[in-house]
Amino acid sequence: xxxxxxxxxxxxxxxxxxxxxxxxxxxxxxxxxxxxxxxxxxxxxxxxxxxxxxxxxxxxxxxxxxxxxxxxxxxxxxxxxxxxxxxxxxxxxxxxxxxxxxxxxxxxxxxxxxxxxxxxxxxxxxxx
Amino acid sequence: xxxxxxxxxxxxxxxxxxxxxxxxxxxxxxxxxxxxxxxxxxxxxxxxxxxxxxxxxxxxxxxxxxxxxxxxxxxxxxxxxxxxxxxxxxxxxxxxxxxxxxxxxxxxxxxxxxxxxxxxxxxxxxxxxxxxxxxxxxxxxxxxxxxxxxxxxxxxxxxxxxxxxxxxxxxxxxxxxxxxxxxxxxxxxxxxxxxxxxxxxxxxxxxxxxxxxxxxxxxxxxxxxxxxxxxxxxxxxxxxxxxxxxxxxxxxxxxxxxxxxxxxxxxxxxxx
Numbered sequence: 001x002x003x004x005x006x007x008x009x010x011x012x013x014x015x016x017x018x019x020x021x022x023x024x025x026x027x028x029x030x031x032x033x034x035x036x037x038x039x040x041x042x043x044x045x046x047x048x049x050x051x052x053x054x055x056x057x058x059x060x061x062x063x064x065x066x067x068x069x070x071x072x073x074x075x076x077x078x079x080x081x082x083x084x085x086x087x088x089x090x091x092x093x094x095x096x097x098x099x100x101x102x103x104x105x106x107x108x109x110x111x112x113x114x115x116x117x118x119x120x121x122x123x124x125x126x127x128x
Numbered sequence: 129x130x131x132x133x134x135x136x137x138x139x140x141x142x143x144x145x146x147x148x149x150x151x152x153x154x155x156x157x158x159x160x161x162x163x164x165x166x167x168x169x170x171x172x173x174x175x176x177x178x179x180x181x182x183x184x185x186x187x188x189x190x191x192x193x194x195x196x197x198x199x200x201x202x203x204x205x206x207x208x209x210x211x212x213x214x215x216x217x218x219x220x221x222x223x224x225x226x227x228x229x230x231x232x233x234x235x236x237x238x239x240x241x242x243x244x245x246x247x248x249x250x251x252x253x254x255x256x257x258x259x260x261x262x263x264x265x266x267x268x269x270x271x272x273x274x275x276x277x278x279x280x281x282x283x284x285x286x287x288x289x290x291x292x293x294x295x296x297x298x299x300x301x302x303x304x305x306x307x308x309x310x311x312x313x314x315x316x317x318x319x320x321x322x323x324x325x326x327x328x329x330x331x332x333x334x335x336x337x338x339x340x341x342x343x344x345x346x347x348x349x350x351x352x353x354x355x356x357x358x359x360x361x362x363x364x365x366x367x368x369x370x371x372x373x374x375x376x377x378x379x380x381x382x383x384x385x386x387x388x389x390x391x392x393x394x395x396x397x398x399x400x
Contacts, residue, residue, distance in 0.1 A: 034229040036273070039204075040180045058179070063205030063267075063274045064230045064288035064295075065179045 001029040003121050004095050008114035011123065012069035015095065016114060023072050023111075026099040027059075027090065030124050035061040038090045041083045043100055048076045050103055052110050057100065059090070068100070072110045078102040130224065132356070133363035135166040137214060137345055142174030142199040143387040147376035149217045150202045151369040153289065153296035156219045161369060163224050165352055165360055166217045167345060172385065173211040175313055176201045178267075179289065185265030187315050188383050196313060197384030202376075203287035203298060205274075206267040209310045210300060214344050216241075216352070217298035226295065230288070234274050237297050238286065240355025241276055244301075245283070247351035248344070250334045252276045252283050266314040266324065274299075281329035301348060302330045303338065 007015040013031035017024040032038065040060040050056040050070040057068040080099050083089060090098040105111075115123060140148070145168050155161030174197040175186050183198075186207050191198050196209070218237055220226050227233050238254055245252035255275040267285050276284040286299030305328065311321035332338045339347075353360045365373075377387040 036230050042180060060178075060180055060204040062230050062234070062272050063178070063203065063286070064234075064290065065202070065204045066230075066290045067292070 001094075003028070003117040005117045007095065008071075008111060008116065009120035009123075010069065010071040010114055012071070014069060014071045016071050016111065017099075018111060021105050021108060022077060023074070023103045023105050024099050025056075025071060025101050025103060026094055027068070028120070029094050032091045032094045032098070035059065035064075035066060037061055038087045041087050041090060041100065043079050043083070044076050046076050046079055050074065050076060050101075052107075052113075070103070071114060072103055072105050073107050074103040074105040076101050077104045129357065129359050130163070131359045131361050132220075133162045133164045134349065134360040135164060135168075135363065135365065137167040137169055137341075139169040139171050141171050141377070141385060141387045142176065142197045142210065143377040143381040144373065145170065145174075145215070146176065146199050146201055146380040147373040147387075148365065148369070149219075149296055149298055150289075150376045150380075151372035152217070152219045152365075153202070153291055153294055154372060155366065155369050156221060157291040157294040161219065161366065162363070163221070163358075164217075164219045164363075165349075165356075166219075167348060168215050168217070169213075170210045170215070172197055173209065173309070174199055174384070176208050176210060177382070178205040178207070178287065179203060181206055181265070183382060186313055191313050192383045194309075194312075195384075196309075198382040199380045200382055201287065201298075201380075203289045203296065205285070205287040207265050207314055208267045208285070208300065209306075209313055211306060211309075212302070212304045214301040214303070214341075214348060215298060216301065216348060217296060218352075219294060219296050221295065222293040228293070231273050233288070233295055233297070234286065237356075238274070238276060240352050241284065241286070241299070243355030244348045244351030245276065245331075247347035247354075248331060248335065248339060250278060250283070250331060252278055255282065264314075264316070264320060266310065266316060266320070278329050278334055281327055283329055283331075283334070301344060303344065304332050305330050
């Protein structure tokens with residue numbers, strides 16, 4: 001799967017789509033492939049605060065629990081509740097239907113620390 | 129050759145066992161704890177539920193009334209009844225060369241488990257397939273990349289939790305299994321109980337005899353050292369790990385005997 005060029009990426013393999021001051025957040029195709037079959041996604045609630053670099057949730061695949069790291073700081077404006085019944089969406093469609101949370105950003109300059117798709121592809125190829 | 133810390137097979141309450149594993153992982157992720165192999169036993173039969181598993185998957189009232197503790201694991205997966213077994217936990221990380229992918233890390237660590245089983249005389253192999261019984265609350269009715277098999281029967285399951293670039297993987301070396309009790313704890317129907325019996329195998333069944341406690345520990349320690357390509361140096365928990373374990377034990381306890389107050393008795397250095 002090609003890495004979408006209109007998104008930004010963190011070193012923790014989280015993508016960000018920006019619309020005004022709202023960032024939509026999910027995990028990359030590389031990340032879902034590394035995780036294997038996702039069976040549960042534990043996400044924050046609307047109104048919760050998330051901080052760049054800290055965990056915003058957890059994800060379980062193949063009896064393994066991994067942390068999800070927030071790429072930006074702000075307040076959770078929306079949560080993809082559909083992942084509760086269909087966590088496999090993260091595997092099947094990581095960049096669209098598999099989105100996880102929307103964050104109303106408090107510091108848009110944090111986006112400058114994220115990678116474009118080309119740099120992210122290089123980061124992955126170098127053994128991220 | 130790399131040296132790992134070895135913590136000895138000391139029995140604890142179930143919540144304390146889970147808490148120590150979690151504390152070692154946290155300390156390793158902070159760069160404070162060494163890479164560790166821990167072996168342990170359980171003070172009483174204990175059901176451990178997976179990190180996100182609904183507590184409704186176990187008959188809590190029956191378990192507590194039957195002297196079975198119920199605890200929450202930090203790791204994924206389904207319920208496990210820990211009884212006549214030796215449990216292992218490994219805390220390692222990407223900085224020690226462990227693959228980051230879930231399947232790659234399971235493969236590396238489970239290959240070492242195969243070496244331990246072979247020391248015992250059990251021809252274990254990695255399980256390449258996923259089982260169909262996705263709805264069952266009992267872990268041993270599932271077979272995944274995280275599991276070892278003997279022929280077509282499931283021999284051992286493992287589960288993981290990652291913190292930053294460190295992983296805790298733990299699982300059981302099952303000596304004997306009480307199918308009736310396990311079926312009752314997880315409310316399995318007769319067909320599921322029969323499948324549990326038919327699709328799983330214990331070390332005693334595989335060997336046709338019961339290994340002694342020392343034989344099992346010796347085989348696991350030497351086999352894992354060989355399989356991991358490391359030297360195991362007997363050690364003990366650090367003060368910080370013991371303090372963390374007190375808090376984590378309260379969080380892990382669900383039902384049955386509450387974990388004893390205060391820091392856990394240290395894992396005694398083994399004479400291996």
